[in-house]
Amino acid sequence: MSRPGPISRYRVRQVSRGHERERRDDLATEEPLEIRVLAAGESRTVAITMRTPGADFELAAGFLHGEGVIAPGDVTAIGYCTDEDVLPEARYNTVSVRLNRPIPEISHLERHFVTSSACGVCGSGSLDALRNRCAPLTGPTTLTVTPEILYGLPATLRQAQGVFGRTGGLHAAGLFTPDGTLIQAREDVGRHNAVDKLVGWALLQGRLPLTGHLLLVSGRASYEILQKALAAGIELVCAVSAPSSLAVDLAREFGQTLVGFLREERFNVYAGAERVTPCSAAPPPPRSR
Incomplete structure (x- = not known):
């Protein structure tokens, strides 16, 4: 199967000021991406998100980091999934992230199993939950911008x-x-x-x-x-x-x-x-x- 790209081409009928013509239109591709975590012989699906194909490994790593599932140094490998339960046409829409430690608790993501490209996954759910895993940016800062x-x-x-x-x-x-x-x-x-x-x-x-x-x-x-x-x-x-x-x-x-x-x-x-x-x-x- 061919790997999906960020742009999809369609033939459309364009109508403008009483005139019409057929033309090609380039649209942003939107397809699902299943993110799996592998560790110690265990495989778990963390989320399915709608995305534009491209930089899929970065998307999986960034999502897992933002939700507190992984930290720098946890990832040993990232690749498209070739497991037997994945259909050939879906293999470029499934990414597996292998960890060097056991899979952490991810029950906080279960109610957000499927997310759209518009809303995102809010794994923390509230400021109260965020306080438990993210520290404030305290201390003097050297970052200033005009x-x-x-x-x-x-x-x-x-x-x-x-x-x-x-x-x-x-x-x-x-x-x-x-x-x-x-x-x-x-x-x-x-x-x-x-x-x-x-x-x-x-x-x-x-x-x-x-x-x-x-x-x-x-x-x-x-x-x-x-x-x-x-x-x-x-x-x-x-x-x-x-x-x-x-x-x-x-x-x-x-x-x-x-x-x-x-x-x-x-x-x-x-x-x-x-x-x-x-x-x-x-x-x-x-x-x-």
């Missing part, structure tokens, strides 16, 4: 979105240094999947924790995205759209900086304003009476 750097992040990320440029239907997550340099970017139909792919890349490259880096997501900032960023040690999260109320609560409690509505040289800082330097522009002159 408004001018933040202004330029969306355009830089957009230039790295090759599949979005062809389909217009993908989210993206980008990892940046404080001077605005793009380190890595990943795309997916789901915002949380794009973040998982990025964190999974860092885990497999031995780069975790990502202290001193910025994360930019192309959509809104949800609780799941802040949770995944916190688990990866990311201090500053930016989104081109709005954050949710629980995302703001999480950022404020755990010491993260959260920036929303980052577009057209403007943004809101919802938490951790100390990491964003004051504007360098001179204040407007006082109004005459």
